Amino acid sequence: MNIETLDIALFVIYVVALIGVAWWVSREKKGHEKDTNDYFLAGSSLPWWAIGASLIAANISAEQIIGMSGSGYKIGLAIASYEWMAALTLIIVGKYFLPIFLKNKIYTMPQFLEQRYDHRVRKVMAVFWLGVYVFVNLTAVLWLGALAINTIAGVDMVYGMLFLAAFSMAYSLYGGLKAVAMTDIIQVVLLVAGGLFLSYTTLNLVSDGNGVIQGFIELSQQLPEKFDMILAPDSPFYQDLPGISVLIGGLWIMNLSYWGFNQYIIQRTLAAKSVKEAQKGIVFAAFLKLLMPLIVVLPGIAAVLLVPGLDKADQAYPSLMILMPVGLKGIIFAALVAAIVSSLASMTNSVSTIFTMDIYEASRPNKSQAHYVKVGRSVSFIALIIAMLTAQPLLGEFDQAFQYIQEFTGFFTPGIVALFMLGMFWKKTTANGGLLAALGSFLLSLVFFRFWPELPFIDRVGIVFLLCVAVAVVVSLVENKGAHENAIELNEVSFETTTGFNVMSLAVIAVLLAFYTVWW
16 A cells, blocks of 8 residues: 555545535536536536636546656657647647537537538448547546556556546536536646646656756756657657657647547537637647646656666556655645546547437437437446456556557548548548548558558558548549538638637747757
8 A cells, every 4th residue: 555544535535526516517407407418518608718627637647647657758758749749739720620610510520520421421430439439548548547546556456447437427427518627627727736746746856855957957967868859760769759750740640630520629619608718728728738748758757767667667657656745645646536537527428429419319319308318328337337348458468558549549540630621621522532531541551550560650640641631532533523512611610810819829839849949
């Protein structure tokens, strides 16, 4: 047992308080019963601060904290490109994608695909996303979260997963997206504060109590290879992060897919009061993404000196937490669990939204709103059960779970991005063209993986994306149907942004340029 009574007490207070707040914000006025808009889109009422906090809380979970710290331990600061490039991607999503989605008043990404293409595209992509969310995302969060609890508190992996699933359901199953998003501000404050405490303490330990600045200087002097942002071809980790490709290649496709077309991420922006409110939330999230490597990557690098010789890189973050003083350990533990359960709640809510609105409602139309909400709650519960049963077989043997997730999703993301980008910005894209691009992504990726295994997966993602675009364009031109009847009329969409959004976006770009200039 590596956690003291005071730590447990602080953790229990957090759990009880969060559940209490979630139920309080989920209450309804007397006589009002939750409908699908209330449950899946928080009544389209989310303010910018809840959107921004919820985007980060949904994103930063076990696979980010544990996985990216593990990659920091093994690879170094270069893995932070996933975070820093995401900040710029968020600006693009806010400027060019959100106005289109919100104008179409959609619940889900598959729903948008039906509006733009046809029902076949909607059904195929809905089934695909359900599979990925349950068997990749939920399993990863549960397994890595349980691993952290096991390392810190000595709790058996099975009981750890059961606790995380139960906690997630206790505060999100009744209230839906509103309960998740409105409590995420608490989660993010705790996550950032706890993460900064951990980074502060680890750097202070590296410097033997001489302060964080000295600790950072010593860390960069003793491990200079861990501070290369752009890896050279002779790096043993070039396959994971192939040099300049992280700036101009396939990483863009990975980020656009995740932040622009991923249901459990984009869903909170679809629940905004307005486009302007959603854009303010987006830019808030972008600034938080700039901070994340300090919280999730830097401790992993410090662990090389503080806890060397770990059996698995993903043990770095939990092993550092054991070194923390009593009380602080409880706060950091609560912050870690906050990130885990927030992501679990977001993912299960999105699974229930896609299943209910894209599959179930189509086969069982004209049911009551209460009936669809009940179905959504049941699906959330079932998804968590399936994920718990499959977590060990799917993830138990991986050293760096974060890299496994990126590698797996990289088979599908090129086609998804091609499908959406052409659907939004090229009127002549046909349903057959878009569908073949989406389905062809896996086959093309498999061919490259089998016959060109030395090609870094990020480069593969970029090449396959270009090929998917080519497939969609060729098929659409051969069909020669002209502009699709459901094509997006871009002249009817306002892409104008406020001065505040523009200034904050430039500030994000300036910070990114500074980071890459210093650690090139």
